[in-house]
Amino acid sequence: MAQDLGAYLETESPAGFAPRPYYGAEEDSLTFYLRNDESYARRIDERVTVFLSFDKDELVGCQVKGVRRHLQRFGDFGVHITKGKIRLGMFFHILAFMIPEPERRARYLELGQATKDVELDTGELVPP
């Protein structure tokens, strides 16, 4: 097994694509790609960055910061999420209602629609 990243990249190949969220507990950040399209990032606000395809600027994925913190905050609004799975789309829809600016809210709603079938296991959202 390579002990050098350069050698690792030469010997390993990507296994393909599967839309699977990555949660980084140390940074409390979730990254999710819907599609395999080559993309660049556009920051929406301090919470959300979207990934857009190079060729058509279409939504390809997103990164959300402070997932665990937001879920705790939802409790203040009477939305209690206990252990189990939540739909990522619902997460974006709830956040959208907290945003007064129409353009930003529309982007959150777009993300909510795009991720409506993506499940997030709250058991994975544990602090490091």
Add this chain to the structure above:
Amino acid sequence: MPNGPPKYWTLRGASPTGSGTWEVRIPHALVEHVQRYGPEHKFHELRLVKEVLELPTVVFEGLREEQEEGLCYAGVPPCRYSNAGARLPVPPGRTFLVFVTVFQWRWEEMDPAMSGYPLDWRTRFGRQKWPKT
């Protein structure tokens, strides 16, 4: 000698002081996730991470709004990668960012007035560590 990959990969990057180099750690869990689930071009882009860490156009300290620690290296590498691993021309108006401490890498829109700098760099980031202003 361990059989598996290390918990962290290390790369040497330009020191944010502007003098010499230093080690940057990349969690293997993140590399492995990208290798297994893609997107495939993100895996190949790890080659660009090394290039921008070694020869950045600019290094910023901290993300202002989130009051985060950490550094952001930005620069324009010689190419981008397709999902198949082919080298393609650099997308116009884009710069490549590498975030250190909370490790991430991605293309973003470039400030048209400052080659290699990301858009809104004045409001997004804290102090510019390098080049010294």
